[in-house]
Amino acid sequence: xSSKTEILTSLLEELSRASQGNIQAALVISRSQGLTICSYYxxxxxxxxxxxxxVIAGRCTQIQMATGKVFKELQRxxxxxxxxxxxxxxxxxxxxxxxAILAVLTNRRVNLGYLFFMMSKIARQIAASL
Numbered sequence: 801x802s803s804k805t806e807i808l809t810s811l812l813e814e815l816s817r818a819s820q821g822n823i824q825a826a827l828v829i830s831r832s833q834g835l836t837i838c839s840y841y842x843x844x845x846x847x848x849x850x851x852x853x854x855v856i857a858g859r860c861t862q863i864q865m866a867t868g869k870v871f872k873e874l875q876r877x878x879x880x881x882x883x884x885x886x887x888x889x890x891x892x893x894x895x896x897x898x899x900a901i902l903a904v905l906t907n908r909r910v911n912l913g914y915l916f917f918m919m920s921k922i923a924r925q926i927a928a929s930l
Contacts, residue, residue: 812838812839818913824845826905890905892919900917
């Protein structure tokens with residue numbers, strides 16, 4: 801039987817493979833604590849091009865919390881996912897159960913529609929694993 805960490809790592813690796821090498825980092829983050837539960841950085845990622853996992857986890861938690869409040873105030877229902885676009889790529893943040901966030905950093909070549917589909921699928925599996 802695999803440990804939770806092994807299961808989560810496997811799911812993040814599956815997400816990375818589905819992106820055809822366009823994911824630069826994928827993390828499962830504790831929603832309540834803002835700490836990394838599990839992370840995956842592809843082995844071919846050039847060092848120094850992606851922030852450290854504690855920076856990603858902290859900032860993604862802050863963004864998710866603030867955006868969730870805005871959605872509530874604007875009566876848009878529960879926040880499903882957010883896409884933040886920059887010159888060098890995307891940050892995509894979505895829920896993965898009651899106390900987890902799935903955060904992904906990608907380059908600009910990623911197929912966003914397919915990645916959204918795969919993130920939803922992987923997020924459900926993460927929620928079931930936790």
